[in-house]
Amino acid sequence: MKPFILCAVALAMVVTSGYCEATSIYSxxxxxSNLFYDGAGIIATEGFEIGDRVHAKFNVDFERDGYFILxxxxxxxxxxPPLTNSPFWYFYASLISGTLLPEINGGFNNRPEHIKxxxxxxxxxxxxxxxxxxxxGTGDSNFIILKESYLDAGVENWVIGEDLKGIIVGWSDKxxxxxxxxxxxxxxxxxxxxxxxxxxxxxxxxxGLAGIRRKFKN
Numbered sequence: 030m031k032p033f034i035l036c037a038v039a040l041a042m043v044v045t046s047g048y049c050e051a052t053s054i055y056s057x058x059x060x061x062s063n064l065f066y067d068g069a070g071i072i073a074t075e076g077f078e079i080g081d082r083v084h085a086k087f088n089v090d091f092e093r094d095g096y097f098i099l100x101x102x103x104x105x106x107x108x109x110p111p112l113t114n115s116p117f118w119y120f121y122a123s124l125i126s127g128t129l130l131p132e133i134n135g136g137f138n139n140r141p142e143h144i145k146x147x148x149x150x151x152x153x154x155x156x157x158x159x160x161x162x163x164x165x166g167t168g169d170s171n172f173i174i175l176k177e178s179y180l181d182a183g184v185e186n187w188v189i190g191e192d193l194k195g196i197i198v199g200w201s202d203k204x205x206x207x208x209x210x211x212x213x214x215x216x217x218x219x220x221x222x223x224x225x226x227x228x229x230x231x232x233x234x235x236x237g238l239a240g241i242r243r244k245f246k247n
Contacts, residue, residue: 052090052220054125055163055187057174059083059195059212068204071130083195083210085127085172087150087163088220091185093121095149100168101141107149115155120184122150124165127172130199130206136169137200144168152183161187169200174212187214 061081064072097105109116124147138144146167153160161182163174173196176182187193195210 052088054216054218054220055087055089055174055184055214056216056218057085057087057193057195057212058215059210061208062211063209065207065209067206069133069199069201069206070204071133071199071201071206072208074133075130077130077208083128083197083212085165085174085195085212086125087165087174088121088123088125089150089163089184090121095119095121095151097144097149098146099141100139100143100145115153115157118152120150121148122163122165122184123148124163124172127165128197129166129170129172130197130208132167132169132199133201135202136167137202137205138168147171150184158182171198172196173198187217189214189217 059082061077061079061083064077064079067073094106097107099105107117107119109118144167147164149165150163151161153162158177158179159182160178161176161184163184164171166172175194175196176184176187176191177194191214193212193214195212196207197210198205198207200206
């Protein structure tokens with residue numbers, strides 16, 4: 030086998046094996062279905078009405094731990110409490126973009142132990158049924174995508190076109206506002222990223238391959 034062919038084969042092996050673990054982008058679109066409670070007046074202030082279009086996009090990785098960031102800077106990886114008949118399985122999910130109710134007057138959840146940022150998805154199985162969810166945003170402004178079922182509700186088994194429930198929450202310094210939305214999963218996109226070392230090897234390999242080809246041509 031010619032040297033430049035050997036180089037190409039080796040380079041291909043490096044490139045195909047040098048990717049970080051894949052994450053997925055879950056995209057949702059929907060409409061406001063219920064202006065459930067507006068104690069903080071945020072829904073009225075923002076002018077939301079039933080039928081308004083809403084959206085959300087999450088970065089999801091089932092192999093990573095989900096976590097909360099508290100106001101004191103601590104990162105908390107939640108676990109199911111012991112001796113429970115309703116266990117939780119947690120994984121990483123981060124809200125990339127979405128329709129949110131903003132916090133008003135600095136929000137409410139400002140104690141050091143309160144959650145500042147959600148990066149979590151979960152599956153919950155219990156006597157009342159199964160729940161799968163993605164939750165992102167802050168303690169005072171967050172978006173939840175939820176499926177409730179007596180059958181399988183796991184997020185990893187959601188399919189494009191599936192109907193789900195959206196819960197959109199915002200807080201003021203004294204009260205909160207919450208509205209529901211009928212959501213549809215409209216896309217699941219793989220988001221694999223090459224490791225930096227792989228990019229370096231790729232560049233070096235291409236330069237070397239070009240040099241070998243020139244040498245044989247001459």
